[in-house]
Structure formats: C-alpha cells, structure tokens
Amino acid sequence: MKPLSLIRRTVFLQAAAIASCLLISPTAKAHMAWLATDDQGHAILWFGESPQDRTYHMPAPIAGIKLSGGPKSITTEAVDTETLIGIRSINPLNAADEIAGHVTYGVYHGTKLTYHVEHLPLRAPKQWPVEPRSDAPLQSIVTLSSGGGLQVTIVANGKPAEDVQVKLLGAHGEEKASAKTDIAGIVTFKHDVVQPGLNAIVAGMTDEHGSGTLDGNKYNSTTDYLTATFRIPGEVPAAKPAEKQPQRPDMETDRSASIVPSELPELPEELTSFGAAIAGNTLYVYGGHTGNAHSYSTEEQSDRFWGLDLSKGKAGSWKQLPGGPSLQGLALVAYKNRLIRIGGFTAVNGLGEEHDLRSQASVTEYNPETETWTDLPELPEARSSLDAAVLGDHVYVFGGWRLDGQSSESQWHQTAWSLDLSQPEAAWQPVKTPPFKRRAITVAAHDEKLFVIGGMNSDGKPTTRVDVYDPEQQTWSEAPSLPGSGMAGFGAASFATGGKLYVSTMDGLLHRLSGDGQRWETIAKGPLARFFHRMLPTGENTLLMVGGANMQIGKFTRIDQIQIH
Structure with a gap:
C-alpha cells in the first residue's frame, strides 16, 4: 500500500499548533470554525475551542464564509448575543439538506490556512448522505452502524485521504477518541465513545510542499481543517457480540460454513499484504508489511520466507527458509509443488523518512527440494498491489500499479499478462486489455x-465489482458484484475449491458464488474480520485464513479454519 499522493499528511496535533497561534492566550486550545443548526432550524456558525464554546470573537475572514444547504446558497447575518457570537442564516433551512462551506483565513506564519465546515441534516442517521459532494475540496462521510459505532471517511479533492488524524468530540465538547484514516480514508469509532447529542469530528491536513501567493502574501505550505457536526438521537444502544450483530438482508448467512480458530501454530510475525500459497503439504508465506498502519520503511517490510508443514497439525512449527528481497503487495502462487513469486514493492527509505516505494518486475521460482530460488522472465512492467492465479499451466497477472520513488505519481496498469510455466523458454504474453484499472484486488x-x-479503482474508490476473463475465448465479462458496500471488496481474499469459488471480505463475511454464477451466497461470518489477508484451501471443504488485519484490532497471527458443511 502507498499513500494516495506524495503530499505529507501531518497529524492533527501538529497542524493544530499553527491554529493555536491565532489565540490571545498561548496556553489556550486551538480554535476552529463550527457549523450547526439552532432549535428553530437556522444555520449557525461560530469560532471556538469546541462545539460548545460559542462566544469567542469571530474573525472577519471566517465571518465571510459562503455556506450552502443542498444546491442552494445560504444568506446569513451577524449574531452577537450572550450565547452566540458568529453568523446565522436569515431563514430556517430544509432539515433534509446537508449544510457546508469553506473559507480561507489567509496566510499566517507562511502557511495558507483554510477552514472547512459541515453539519449533517436533522434526520435519522440512516438517512445521512453516503456520497461525497462534488464541490468540496475537503469533506467527510459519516455513517452510524447498527451497533452504535461510527465510521468516518475523509475525502480530499474527490479521493480518500490516507493517514489523516481524526478526533471525535462528544456532546460536551470533550475528546472521546482519535484515530488515523486508513488507505481508504476511513476511521472507525466504537459504540462506547459515541453518545447522544451534538457530536463532532475534527481533522487536519498539511501540504508542506504547497506554495503560492494569496493577496500579495507568499506561502510555503497549506493547512486545512475540517469540522463536521451531527446529532446522535436518543440513547445509543450497547454493542452486541460481533457474531450476533444483525446483518442487512443481503448479508444474511445461510450457515453452510463455519469459521473457527485452527489448531495450527500462529504466524511467526504479524503480516499484511504478503504472499502465501500451499504446495504439497506445506503452507508458505513470503514478505509483507510488519509495521504500523500507513508507515512504510525498510525496517517495516519483511524479506523473510516461512514454511509450515501442515501434515504435523498443531505439533508443527514454522521454519525460516531462504528469503530474498523485502516485498509487500506481491503475489505468490503454487504450480506443481513449486512456488512462483511475482512483483511487489520495496521500501528503500528508513523509518520516519519520506516514503520512497518502488514497484518490482522480478519473477522467481522456488524449488522446495533444493530450497533455492531461480529467476524467471521479468514482468513487462514493474507492478505491485497486484494478484495472480494459476489456471492449467499458465499463471495470470492482473491489476496493480507502479510506484517509482519519491518524486513520481503512481502509474495504474490497465494491462494483464500470462506466462506458460510448462515451457522453460516461454515469455510473458499480453492478455486482452482488462476493462478496468484496479489494485488491492484478489x-x-x-x-x-x-x-x-x-x-x-484509479479514482481512489473501493469497489465490489467482479470481472471475469475467459482465456479460451479471450473475452471479458462481468459477474455479480460482491454483497455490501464498496469497502467490502477492498483487500479481500479468494480461492476456489471443491468446484466452488469463495471470497472472504473485510467485514468478516464469507461469500460463495452460486452454481449458476448469478449471485453471491453469504455462508458464514468469522469471529475476526480481516483484510489484506490470504485464504487458501487445504481440501475440498476446508480453507485457511492467514494473516491480515482488522481496522479496530490491528494485525493477526492467528490462523482460522473455514469448514464447509
């Protein structure tokens, strides 16, 4: 995984130090612009330390903000009372319209400072908007889960914003929780930090390379703050145990499979975005990411190669085998008791340094009998965040992008390739151009x-789309999309066994393609929801779930077993 751009996104507290310079008292908290509605339905905006601090002086640039409700602009007037100093809409607003706006404060200490404000409409959380607005450079999408938890997606310039610190403030303005967005721009807050009343989220982003001139003043960086307020109605219900949480109708499981902890030894290290395959009776694992989320460096990337003899069951142990380059976002497939390692990217920067991530074109074959690696023809393009599968004697490679160091933007690939593994002199052959550009696929x-x-996809949006390539006909078609939201398809794992195709998604659900190929059947929910993991069959009715992570829990070493009933 790589950040969506090479802009450095700083944590909220670093950015807040800039805003705190605006205050009279150097010991005061950072002030922000806040937007909400009053009891009569008027939009109100103020400048304070929290959504409850509404009588601080309103800076003139902030008072000049342009607000809109839905497609309509909002006319406002100044307000200066004992309970509110700020601006208010002249007329009450439609309670179904999301209210938003943004305004540039000016250049302060060399940075251009901009505030973005949002307020969700006064209606049930299930009716909150789930699509980003087309006119907002920085915005959030907030959804409340059935168990009372909160999911927040930060979108910058139409794309998910990774590695942004998001704070959740409670009904009394107190900080309840804080987390960084993942690669899909998402943070999740548990039910126990969400409370009835006016809640808010705060996020900050700094582009240290942004420069220009504003009103004759030069700036060398830009800082943007986002605040979004929303009301949680009534009493938030306590979360139910994960395995008993209600599912949407399209997510009901038919209980024809179960997911339980296996008796196998745990992985020797925590890994995501790694390669894994089973050849013979051995489970192999290569490379992967070992560090904190969104942090990439030589110290946080594995060059290790592990093997576990599955025939020994719980009495077995992991053996470290001859490794190679540090890689993640690679593919590892089995072919006739051998292993084929394909692509991936290598971090060449040190811990804490600017990310320098470089996709690789290398393809190598591992022989378990001699414990040696042999080079095969390289991919025609360096590629990572890809996946591959073997059909007959051919291995097929799809998806991914090319990362090329600090100064270049990523290049999304719309090519696909196959290699005849039965022919020693074979070269990579092009596959008919796919009708997509995607990465983090399975x-x-x-x-x-x-x-x-x-x-x-290349627009930075997760998807549940399923495309199908027929090598004999050399044609592409589209299969039914996976159940659930777009995030369900991000970092999923898949494999076919016993004549059936299975997919494990980040919401913890196991799906099976119906016999006629016209729908997905949701057949189990696991105790640990994973993504960027691997799912591998050990028989016609059993599969293993290996590695990966959960956005709330972190990485896993436990191996789960799927049993098809």
Missing part, C-alpha cells in the same frame, strides 16, 4: 476462467 481461477474481484 484473483482466483474458477470454472476455467479468471475472476478479478474487488479492490480500489
């Missing part, structure tokens, strides 16, 4: 076809 061979499942 690929599986099923019914003599290749299924390219989920991932993220």
Whole structure:
C-alpha cells in the first residue's frame, strides 16, 4: 500500500499548533470554525475551542464564509448575543439538506490556512448522505452502524485521504477518541465513545510542499481543517457480540460454513499484504508489511520466507527458509509443488523518512527440494498491489500499479499478462486489455476462467465489482458484484475449491458464488474480520485464513479454519 499522493499528511496535533497561534492566550486550545443548526432550524456558525464554546470573537475572514444547504446558497447575518457570537442564516433551512462551506483565513506564519465546515441534516442517521459532494475540496462521510459505532471517511479533492488524524468530540465538547484514516480514508469509532447529542469530528491536513501567493502574501505550505457536526438521537444502544450483530438482508448467512480458530501454530510475525500459497503439504508465506498502519520503511517490510508443514497439525512449527528481497503487495502462487513469486514493492527509505516505494518486475521460482530460488522472465512492467492465479499451466497477472520513488505519481496498469510455466523458454504474453484499472484486488481461477474481484479503482474508490476473463475465448465479462458496500471488496481474499469459488471480505463475511454464477451466497461470518489477508484451501471443504488485519484490532497471527458443511 502507498499513500494516495506524495503530499505529507501531518497529524492533527501538529497542524493544530499553527491554529493555536491565532489565540490571545498561548496556553489556550486551538480554535476552529463550527457549523450547526439552532432549535428553530437556522444555520449557525461560530469560532471556538469546541462545539460548545460559542462566544469567542469571530474573525472577519471566517465571518465571510459562503455556506450552502443542498444546491442552494445560504444568506446569513451577524449574531452577537450572550450565547452566540458568529453568523446565522436569515431563514430556517430544509432539515433534509446537508449544510457546508469553506473559507480561507489567509496566510499566517507562511502557511495558507483554510477552514472547512459541515453539519449533517436533522434526520435519522440512516438517512445521512453516503456520497461525497462534488464541490468540496475537503469533506467527510459519516455513517452510524447498527451497533452504535461510527465510521468516518475523509475525502480530499474527490479521493480518500490516507493517514489523516481524526478526533471525535462528544456532546460536551470533550475528546472521546482519535484515530488515523486508513488507505481508504476511513476511521472507525466504537459504540462506547459515541453518545447522544451534538457530536463532532475534527481533522487536519498539511501540504508542506504547497506554495503560492494569496493577496500579495507568499506561502510555503497549506493547512486545512475540517469540522463536521451531527446529532446522535436518543440513547445509543450497547454493542452486541460481533457474531450476533444483525446483518442487512443481503448479508444474511445461510450457515453452510463455519469459521473457527485452527489448531495450527500462529504466524511467526504479524503480516499484511504478503504472499502465501500451499504446495504439497506445506503452507508458505513470503514478505509483507510488519509495521504500523500507513508507515512504510525498510525496517517495516519483511524479506523473510516461512514454511509450515501442515501434515504435523498443531505439533508443527514454522521454519525460516531462504528469503530474498523485502516485498509487500506481491503475489505468490503454487504450480506443481513449486512456488512462483511475482512483483511487489520495496521500501528503500528508513523509518520516519519520506516514503520512497518502488514497484518490482522480478519473477522467481522456488524449488522446495533444493530450497533455492531461480529467476524467471521479468514482468513487462514493474507492478505491485497486484494478484495472480494459476489456471492449467499458465499463471495470470492482473491489476496493480507502479510506484517509482519519491518524486513520481503512481502509474495504474490497465494491462494483464500470462506466462506458460510448462515451457522453460516461454515469455510473458499480453492478455486482452482488462476493462478496468484496479489494485488491492484478489484473483482466483474458477470454472476455467479468471475472476478479478474487488479492490480500489484509479479514482481512489473501493469497489465490489467482479470481472471475469475467459482465456479460451479471450473475452471479458462481468459477474455479480460482491454483497455490501464498496469497502467490502477492498483487500479481500479468494480461492476456489471443491468446484466452488469463495471470497472472504473485510467485514468478516464469507461469500460463495452460486452454481449458476448469478449471485453471491453469504455462508458464514468469522469471529475476526480481516483484510489484506490470504485464504487458501487445504481440501475440498476446508480453507485457511492467514494473516491480515482488522481496522479496530490491528494485525493477526492467528490462523482460522473455514469448514464447509
């Protein structure tokens, strides 16, 4: 995984130090612009330390903000009372319209400072908008789960913003929780920090390379703050145990499978975005990310290669085998008791340094009998965040992008390739151009076809789309999308066994493609929801869930077993 751009996104507290310079008292908290509605339905905006601090002086630039409710602009007037100093809309607003606006304060200490404000409409949380606004350079999408938890997506310039610190403030203005967005721009807050009343989120972003001139004043960086307020009605219900949480109708499981902890030894280290395959009776794991979320460096990337003899069951132990380059976002597939390692990216920067991530074109074959690696023809393009699958004697590679160090933007690939593994002199051959550009996909061979499942598209949006390539006909078609929201397809895992295709998604659900290929059947919910993991079959009715992470819990070393009933 790589940040969506090479702009450095600083944590909120670092950015808040700039805003605190605006205050009279150097010991005071940072002041922000806040937007809400009053009891009569008027929009109100003020400048204070929290949503409850409404009588601080309103700076003139902030008072000049342009607000809109839905497609309409909002006319405002100044307000100066004992309970509110700020601005208020002249007329009450439609309670169904989301209210928003942004305003540039000016250049302060060399940075251009901009405030973005939002307020969700006064209606049930299930009716809150779930699509980003087209006219907002920085915005949030807030949804309340059935268990009372909160999911916040930060969107910058139409794309998910990674590595942004988001704070959740409670009904009394107190900080309840804080977390960084993942690669899909999402943070999740548990039910126990969400409370009835006016809640708020605060996020800050700094572009240290942004420069220009504003009103004759030069700036060398830009800082943007976002505040969004929303009301949680009534008493938030306590969260139910994960396995008993109600699912949406399209997510009901038919209980034809179960997911339980296996008796196998745990992984020797925590890993995401790694390669894994089973050849013979051995489970192999190569490379992967070992560090904190959104942090990439040579110290946080594995070059290790592990093997576990599955025939020994719980008595087995992991053996470190001859490794190679540090890689993540790679593919590892099995072919006739051998292993094929394909692509991935290498971090060449040190811990804490600016990310310098470089996709690789290398393809190598591992022989378990001699414990040696042999180079195969390189991919025609360096590629990472890809996936691959073997069908017959050919390995097929789909998806991914090229990362090329600090100064270049990522290049999304719309090419696909195959290699005949039965021919020593074979070269990579182009596959008919896919009708997509996606990465963080999962690929599986099923019914003599290749299924390219989920991932993220080149617009930076996760997707549940499923595309199918028929090598015999050299044609592409589209299969039913995975159940659930777009995030369900991000960092999923798939494999076919026993004549059935299975997909494990980040919401903890296991899906199976119906026999006629016209729908997905949700057949189990696991105790640990994972993404950027691997799912591998050990028989026609059993699969293993290996590695990966959960956005709330973190990385896993436990191996789960899927049993098809």
